[in-house]
Amino acid sequence: MKITEIGEFGFIDAIKDDTLFAPESVVIGIGDDGAVYKTTDGMEQVAVIDTMVENSHFIIGTTASWYDVGYKAVASNLSDIAAMGAVPTHLVLSTAISPQMEVEDLISLYRGIKDICRTYQVNILGGDTVMSKEGLVITVAAFGEIEKTKAICRSGAKVGDIVAVSHCLGDSGAGLDVLLTRHAGYERLKRTHQFPVPQISLGRLLVEYHAHSLNDISDGLASEANEIAKASKVRLLLQKDRIPCSEELRAWSAETGKDIWTYVFNGGEDYELIFTIGTADFARLQRVYPEITMIGAVIAGEPGVYVQDGALQYQVLPSGWNHFSEEKR
Amino acid sequence: MKITEIGEFGFIDAIKDDTLFAPESVVIGIGDDGAVYKTTDGMEQVAVIDTMVENSHFIIGTTASWYDVGYKAVASNLSDIAAMGAVPTHLVLSTAISPQMEVEDLISLYRGIKDICRTYQVNILGGDTVMSKEGLVITVAAFGEIEKTKAICRSGAKVGDIVAVSHCLGDSGAGLDVLLTRHAGYERLKRTHQFPVPQISLGRLLVEYHAHSLNDISDGLASEANEIAKASKVRLLLQKDRIPCSEELRAWSAETGKDIWTYVFNGGEDYELIFTIGTADFARLQRVYPEITMIGAVIAGEPGVYVQDGALQYQVLPSGWNHFSEEKR
Numbered sequence: 321m322k323i324t325e326i327g328e329f330g331f332i333d334a335i336k337d338d339t340l341f342a343p344e345s346v347v348i349g350i351g352d353d354g355a356v357y358k359t360t361d362g363m364e365q366v367a368v369i370d371t372m373v374e375n376s377h378f379i380i381g382t383t384a385s386w387y388d389v390g391y392k393a394v395a396s397n398l399s400d401i402a403a404m405g406a407v408p409t410h411l412v413l414s415t416a417i418s419p420q421m422e423v424e425d426l427i428s429l430y431r432g433i434k435d436i437c438r439t440y441q442v443n444i445l446g447g448d449t450v451m452s453k454e455g456l457v458i459t460v461a462a463f464g465e466i467e468k469t470k471a472i473c474r475s476g477a478k479v480g481d482i483v484a485v486s487h488c489l490g491d492s493g494a495g496l497d498v499l500l501t502r503h504a505g506y507e508r509l510k511r512t513h514q515f516p517v518p519q520i521s522l523g524r525l526l527v528e529y530h531a532h533s534l535n536d537i538s539d540g541l542a543s544e545a546n547e548i549a550k551a552s553k554v555r556l557l558l559q560k561d562r563i564p565c566s567e568e569l570r571a572w573s574a575e576t577g578k579d580i581w582t583y584v585f586n587g588g589e590d591y592e593l594i595f596t597i598g599t600a601d602f603a604r605l606q607r608v609y610p611e612i613t614m615i616g617a618v619i620a621g622e623p624g625v626y627v628q629d630g631a632l633q634y635q636v637l638p639s640g641w642n643h644f645s646e647e648k649r
Numbered sequence: 650m651k652i653t654e655i656g657e658f659g660f661i662d663a664i665k666d667d668t669l670f671a672p673e674s675v676v677i678g679i680g681d682d683g684a685v686y687k688t689t690d691g692m693e694q695v696a697v698i699d700t701m702v703e704n705s706h707f708i709i710g711t712t713a714s715w716y717d718v719g720y721k722a723v724a725s726n727l728s729d730i731a732a733m734g735a736v737p738t739h740l741v742l743s744t745a746i747s748p749q750m751e752v753e754d755l756i757s758l759y760r761g762i763k764d765i766c767r768t769y770q771v772n773i774l775g776g777d778t779v780m781s782k783e784g785l786v787i788t789v790a791a792f793g794e795i796e797k798t799k800a801i802c803r804s805g806a807k808v809g810d811i812v813a814v815s816h817c818l819g820d821s822g823a824g825l826d827v828l829l830t831r832h833a834g835y836e837r838l839k840r841t842h843q844f845p846v847p848q849i850s851l852g853r854l855l856v857e858y859h860a861h862s863l864n865d866i867s868d869g870l871a872s873e874a875n876e877i878a879k880a881s882k883v884r885l886l887l888q889k890d891r892i893p894c895s896e897e898l899r900a901w902s903a904e905t906g907k908d909i910w911t912y913v914f915n916g917g918e919d920y921e922l923i924f925t926i927g928t929a930d931f932a933r934l935q936r937v938y939p940e941i942t943m944i945g946a947v948i949a950g951e952p953g954v955y956v957q958d959g960a961l962q963y964q965v966l967p968s969g970w971n972h973f974s975e976e977k978r
Contacts, residue, residue, distance in 0.1 A: 364676055369742065412696050413698065450700045452703075
């Protein structure tokens with residue numbers, strides 16, 4: 321059945337249940353002009369927004385199912401909230417859809433949205449659905465809370481800090497290539513691309529352990545590290561051989577000849593965290609959260625990002641590590 | 650110059666200034682993963698979201714300029730916040746744009762956004778800009794505040810209430826026709842279509858004067874009145890000859906033969922308010938805010954909306970007043 325056959329109200333009826341997963345803070349949910357919710361005394365609010373466009377961010381049937389699109393549209397927002405050190409609480413969303421879209425596909429999209437919201441106890445407060453002649457455009461605006469003055473910005477990196485990242489980098493970009501080439505296997509890479517994990521619990525620990533700066537890695541390590549360097553007016557020196565990569569990424573690169581470092585530095589959508597933190601705090605944090613790796617240090621100098629690769633040192637520009645200007649160590 | 654020539658960061662640099670109009674509540678504005686803001690003790694938060702799609706909601710050069718699109722994308726959200734009785738405070742926005750869009754057009758879009766935000770002291774906290782192969786899609790998510798338990802819902806209408814609306818209805822829909830036919834004159838109608846006024850001050854007065862139910866008229870009187878009737882489980886009986894229409898709307902209808910009541914009941918985007926309120930409170934409110942008109946009453950009976958037209962009474966269905974089932978009085 322097509323969307324036009326059930327109409328907007330039929331559609332709202334089909335998706336309005338099962339939207340509040342932490343209802344105690346919601347005064348008015350879906351169904352009025354606006355939703356009303358309560359905030360917690362002593363907390364500041366965090367707001368983020370992110371859009372995904374069909375055939376630009378995803379290709380249905382190739383890189384994602386409708387379920388995956390809903391899941392990931394929320395995940396990317398929760399990742400931005402994690403990257404401030406905050407806890408996500410609510411979201412509103414808007415979809416521009418073709419009138420010819422199948423109702424069951426839209427239901428599937430919402431199932432993906434609801435499943436990740438249930439996991440992280442995020443309330444769906446409402447939305448807007450409009451018709452578009454073209455493919456689907458989905459925008460999610462998410463809110464979260466953080467203790468007053470505790471949000472971790474990009475601008476706080478200090479000379480002497482350790483630079484660290486969570487888990488492995490590059491899997492999502494490689495997963496996209498696996499999907500686009502319809503290659504068999506490499507389940508971990510595909511899964512990382514389709515179901516990124518917002519690093520909320522690590523973000524909270526980074527607040528507790530006094531991290532100085534923090535970004536989520538949505539556009540590749542090169543871009544995110546440069547954002548921290550620029551905002552903090554410091555230089556980041558990364559050790560190439562310390563950057564954590566998965567066995568599957570190495571296997572994929574070996575099989576296809578694709579450059580592993582292009583995935584790591586330029587591949588998007590890993591949604592891991594990059595942060596800078598004092599040496600003692602890093603050691604304490606690693607005892608409670610071992611899946612973090614020191615990849616470099618914050619040093620003095622003109623702001624920028626450099627990578628140490630054996631005896632060579634390159635500058636890494638935001639657009640990618642291969643646009644480097646070579647320098648002798 | 651095209652957007653592709655300045656890139657995302659060039660674009661952010663071009664629009665990031667002049668975004669905070671009530672900065673005292675903003676901790677972190679544009680430029681990090683998320684924005685951080687403070688809420689007011691004792692207040693609840695209101696969240697709304699609304700999307701406009703090029704060639705569906707607006708046609709550049711015919712119904713709107715880029716400036717107008719930015720202005721109206723915010724206005725429709727502020728109207729939703731007004732329709733809860735709340736004060737808008739912040740917004741985040743997302744635009745999906747063609748890489749071929751002219752930079753000056755995008756700057757113009759943002760000028761419209763900033764001008765209405767300045768008027769209503771609403772902070773622009775951040776946004777997302779993505780590329781789309783098709784026309785522009787703009788989504789605004791706005792937040793506001795209201796005193797605890799004071800938000801006015803659709804569901805509070807009581808038998809015995811007066812039904813009232815603000816200003817005049819139907820101008821926006823007629824303005825759209827004036828623009829589409831490139832007809833000379835009718836400045837008021839065109840202006841109402843392009844620069845709707847969110848009824849924030851009236852919304853605040855409706856809280857103070859204890860209105861029982863409230864909607865903004867974004868989809869025509871028929872749809873909005875039915876939403877109140879359905880949510881409140883009451884019947885609304887409207888007096889057709891009391892519904893306020895402008896002289897320009899009457900003149901346009903007289904000149905073109907277009908049905909004035911189709912504009913009033915089905916014409917969208919007036920963004921006036923419809924509310925129900927006790928008789929004494931209505932009289933008190935009218936002394937401080939005269940531009941409201943009683944158009945009917947809340948009566949007992951199966952939920953629905955009826956209109957008294959001379960000796961006849963019709964039911965008005967949500968989709969429009971002309972789909973009525975005739976009934977003898």
